Amino acid sequence: KELSDKITGWHKLNSDLLLLLIGLHLIAIASYFYFKKDNLIRPMFTGDKLDMHAEDAPTAVEKARPIWLGWLVAIVVAGGTYAVVVRTFY
Numbered sequence: 001k002e003l004s005d006k007i008t009g010w011h012k013l014n015s016d017l018l019l020l021l022i023g024l025h026l027i028a029i030a031s032y033f034y035f036k037k038d039n040l041i042r043p044m045f046t047g048d049k050l051d052m053h054a055e056d057a058p059t060a061v062e063k064a065r066p067i068w069l070g071w072l073v074a075i076v077v078a079g080g081t082y083a084v085v086v087r088t089f090y
Helices: 002-035 040-045 057-062 069-089
Strands: none
Touching: 040 069
16 A cells, blocks of 8 residues: 555656646747747657758758658557557546
8 A cells, every 4th residue: 555655646746747847848839939939839740940041941841851740640649648548547
């Protein structure tokens, strides 16, 4: 019983810490967007942060990964997470 209570406490603490880190991450993204005028959302999905002022901007665009690949990875990860949660709690 003691070990179970201790591990449950750690789990709750880690859960709260994870929520705090997610919140800080979202605040950082919003700060970059509003104050620095730097959109970080697209690079999170595409994997490339394009600098349109650079001399090699056209080659950077050519090297960009397709947007569908980012969405595919996000869907697979979400599906895997859902499967783990359903299997664990139900």
